[in-house]
């Protein structure tokens with residue numbers, strides 16, 4: 001239902017356009033992440049790595065026992081609702097999914113084109129200089145398989161100084177003028193408790209969110225390239241920062257906003273014991289910050305563009321699940337997603353980035369900083385949060401790798417290899433963003449209803 005011409009003549013990608021794309025693709029994305037085993041299990045080193053930036057002795061909490069005890073009155077709620085319980089992983093971990101046959105591919109064989117039918121790029125140990133993420137499956141013996149379906153991203157109660165320190169360190173990676181992250185145990189933004197807003201701030205929140213959500217302001221800075229209206233979402237109105245730095249900030253802020261959206265949307269009402277959307281949580285986290293919601297849209301556009309760019313690559317990719325039929329279904333669905341993404345209007349134009357004289361250094365810096373963000377996930381003191389933090393940083397890292405290191409006209413042999421975990425993370429990250437967009441409109445409806453009742 002999207003006319004490219006319409007988009008071009010409009011010279012602008014709007015939030016509505018992205019929502020419409022999401023509506024069209026969402027069933028397919030959900031079908032892939034919820035229906036295919038290949039995308040339902042994630043292999044990662046969840047427990048074996050120390051936080052490389054600080055230790056508990058230095059006063060910043062990096063372990064469950066400490067980080068999860070920050071919710072008030074935990075003693076008053078049943079143990080099963082306490083954050084330590086909520087943070088726990090469900091289902092099998094540290095084990096392989098059932099029926100997974102052992103395959104022993106030469107890790108790079110697929111990439112090199114030799115014996116492509118039998119060989120799989122499953123997981124391999126080496127870090128590639130083109131990676132934007134530190135591979136988590138580097139030590140094969142340390143990896144755990146975790147079911148993503150059994151461990152949905154939702155409210156866990158992880159908050160307080162530990163969580164704030166991680167976010168603060170992540171945002172410090174965005175200071176390109178500074179040295180990359182070094183130990184810094186002092187800074188932490190105060191975390192704010194939830195609660196009903198008073199009526200004055202409630203009205204302020206309502207007005208802000210009306211602007212952010214209901215009116216859906218258009219993404220204004222669409223850059224024109226060579227006289228053509230190539231669409232790019234570059235609407236940060238801020239300062240003189242170069243485009244690449246703005247993009248870096250938006251990626252992490254959009255990831256943060258999506259995590260907040262998930263925890264508000266699948267929130268535990270500790271009075272009733274029911275899980276569901278919490279409008280006050282949404283207002284609390286997005287009040288006065290429409291840009292946080294905008295950054296979710298931005299990330300959706302960025303990740304979807306990476307998926308679109310993989311079309312030729314995926315047509316030659318060998319999916320390895322141990323079951324030929326499953327492999328075939330997986331490939332067909334992934335190709336369908338990638339083809340549909342590629343036929344949507346181009347809403348993110350990566351060719352505008354890393355063009356200047358200092359492009360090579362800037363790209364290296366960008367990459368190293370993003371790698372640090374991925375390392376910071378080992379400082380997250382809640383199992384479930386760490387799991388999804390790792391999946392999503394890997395998903396964005398994979399997107400950046402595809403956007404800046406891949407040639408979309410070429411296939412497997414001439415592009416860098418993609419690990420299974422990278423592909424799984426990429427699609428699950430798109431799924432998270434898709435769910436977040438859905439949540440925005442659900443919150444919008446809830447909020448309209450509340451207004452009518454007031």
Ligand code: FAD
Pocket residue numbers: 153154155156157158159160163164166167189190191192252253254256257258259260263285292377380384385386388389
């Ligand atoms: P925080 O969300 O901790 O934010 C800290 C500060 O960052 C804010 O005060 C604000 O100044 C700024 N900020 C907030 N949002 C943005 C944004 N989008 N862009 C820019 N700046 C922003 N909790 C769960 O319940 N479930 C989870 O799955 C979960 N996963 C997590 C994953 C990671 C990697 C981390 C670090 C934390 C996770 N948490 C999770 C905790 C959660 O993100 C919050 O830290 C926690 O709920 C406390 O929220 P807060 O209101 O104190 O602000």
